[in-house]
Amino acid sequence: GPPPPAPPHRGNAAAAAPLTDGEWHRMHPLTPLLKGGIFLIVILGYVLNSLRDQLVEFFIPGGGPQDDGDPVRYVYEHGVVGWVLLGVAVLLLVLLALFTLSWRMHEFRVTGEIVEVRSGVLFRTNRKARLDRIQGINISRPLIPRIFGTAKLEIAQAGNDANVQLAYLGVKAADDLRQRILVLASGAKDDERQHDPARASNGVLQDRVDEIFSPELDPAAVRATRIVKVHPGRLIASMLLSGTTVFILAAVAAM
Known part of the structure; x- marks a missing residue:
């Protein structure tokens, strides 16, 4: 008969499908560093x-x-x-x-209802974000994590609860996981064709260079979301009319 299906890979470098199976998964091995x-x-x-x-x-x-x-x-x-x-x-x-x-004590899981992160050795912390309260998911890649091909996911939720952070994940896994969480949060059915675990590779060095200079959000990972473009002039005007700018100008005038 046909061979039994291989167990799902739980690494961060693979597509995010196993990461939303409700099981506990670990962050990138370089997270503590x-x-x-x-x-x-x-x-x-x-x-x-x-x-x-x-x-x-x-x-x-x-x-x-x-x-x-x-x-x-x-x-x-x-x-x-x-x-x-x-x-x-x-x-x-x-x-x-x-x-x-x-690293072994820092885990996360994504179910059909929540995104949960637990960490700590002596003092354990547990953060949860309900999918129906998620307002946005940001991907942050500071310089040093970017060099090592990692990224941080920050899940913003409604209410007084603090945001839930997944720091750090592989860049590809972070993009895929963000898309899958947004799909789960929207209640839409996921399209398996959007997640290809076997992305084309141009070599380790070239892949790392591409990750360093790639945009914060993978353009291929926005199919489950709506992207709104803001005209640069309107963006600059909003910054000039912000409360911070008005306060600085008032302080300069007072001095």
Whole structure:
């Protein structure tokens, strides 16, 4: 007889069909790193700056910094480089374990009624957005997540409840999931032909470049929504007549 159908793939890189099956799914594996990316970049910048100073001192004696309080210089002069490297390795392993645990505990599901997100290791949080209260779904791709091919979905709902965020998902999965949630929220029947899990690929590098420079909203993912175009002149006029602009002008005049 024919082979049994393969189980649905639960990865974020596939089409979003499995992501709306009501089961719990995890975010992109880089989510913990991307959420703490700014902090890690600051630490990395400090370390690289210290190493740069030491390299200058190595090749040009007397050309490096003369600050005795430099921690890198202190470690080198006291011969504890090995212990420090061991401590750094242990710290990295601990951070990796915490990131993995945080990723495994950060899940979401989409049913025929709600979009639910739960996260946290020690202190669990649970956010829900009912489909009949969804007012819009925004796709945000800041610079660093964009480089890694990820995006953030923010679901705005009516009422006093806070918005529900799905951060982070793969770019393609985010576009497809947004479209499917809008279809579910509208009560319309989904068209399976709109979701092609086997999108054409031009190579890993070219795909990443296309994702970086692609628009925030995939034009192919707007078939379930209505897009309204606003004339640039009207948009500029609305900004000039906004309360913020009037307040700034009044403050400048008062000064």
